[in-house]
């Protein structure tokens with residue numbers, strides 16, 4: 297331990313960040329936060345001030361400094377600058393961070409860029425900065441410049457709140473963690489066989505009855521419309537857009553159990569609390585089905601500011617192919633009618649994807665060539681792609697045979713395997729411009745607490761985030777695993793329950 301006069305530990309080099317920044321030039325004097333540091337938001341836009349307040353809130357507990365936010369310009373302190381010379385080229389989410397001497401300045405064209413720059417700044421401070429109690433510091437940030445913007449516009453994480461319900465507070469905790477790695481979409485899997493999790497005025501029993509249990513038979517739960525709005529608000533404050541999913545025509549037992557008329561035989565099945573898939577289907581020939589779909593998508597569209605509605609479409613094993621195509625032909629225009637664009641799991645490419653639709657690929661190394669080719673052909677015809685290969689990006693796969701939680705149908709997914717692929721070259725033959733980005737889904741058959749979520753997401757989630765953000769030229773496992781290891785003390789400081797994978801050279805605790 298350093299007594300008075302001992303050398304302070306070296307500041308984190310500017311390139312030791314996840315996701316790896318697009319460009320880094322280190323050098324010059326470090327910047328040190330002190331008692332008198334102010335956070336400046338010159339010009340003082342509302343969003344800029346909110347981001348400054350968020351940063352101050354993060355750093356006050358450990359530093360013990362006041363970190364007042366001011367709209368006065370100045371050459372010292374932490375400066376968050378919106379607009380101005382040279383920021384246009386940074387795009388909607390990029391930022392520039394310049395550190396040295398009396399100031400560290402983050403500039404961006406848009407607030408999202410400032411927010412992402414703040415996440416970089418956090419990682420440049422010592423891990424102790426994340427603690428909730430007063431720590432001694434010093435709070436140094438290495439000198440130099442980062443210029444950074446994302447490779448892909450879609451960098452998602454999915455949480456399955458159907459198999460097990462997660463409260464608003466649990467979802468917020470995950471949002472906090474996603475934001476650290478510049479994830480910008482939160483896909484909520486709101487309905488499945490085991491539970492319907494969003495209250496709708498038009499079909500109230502979907503939530504009150506269809507949401508009343510979960511895998512294993514626990515009490516389940518659902519979001520009121522105010523709860524859902526609160527999740528959207530909190531996500532937006534962390535620069536994430538919510539992508540809600542209502543999975544159809546399969547994965548619908550909770551809806552079928554809630555309303556007998558949705559069933560072809562007019563009889564409601566019991567609620568389901570197991571983990572089988574592929575046994576349920578909406579009744580494709582019935583007119584009630586389309587009244588249901590219209591009401592559900594209308595209410596969901598009205599509640600959701602984001603552009604996309606996810607309509608599922610996976611594992612419809614109890615729907616004939618002909619019915620599946622008929623169903624998707626009827627349902628996709630409803631999404632458009634309510635002003636939204638369609639996302640579906642990649643089985644949608646076996647029907648007729650609507651113009652502007654995106655297919656979320658969740659195949660893996662055993663997915664047949666015909667199925668892959670169907671997705672590639674759709675991409676050549678204009679369907680966009682979100683890549684979530686199950687044997688790379690599924691956070692619910694076990695790391696190895698000893699992992700106590702998770703599934704293994706796509707194999708074990710270690711940290712290196714999860715990180716070591718290129719979204720730009722993953723689906724051979726798909727045009728590069730068809731790839732919107734990546735998403736890390738987290739299915740919750742075996743997960744019911746925040747500690748469970750964190751154990752599966754960390755340390756794999758940051759790797760998927762990096763694939764979505766960083767230029768392919770930065771991709772290097774040997775370099776990445778060292779940067780990843782340095783996140784461990786940060787997660788310890790934040791109380792994140794991560795898996796200390798033996799693949800990662802964690803510092804000793």
Ligand code: ACM
Pocket residue numbers: 610611641658
């Ligand atoms: C899925 O994993 N059924 C999309």
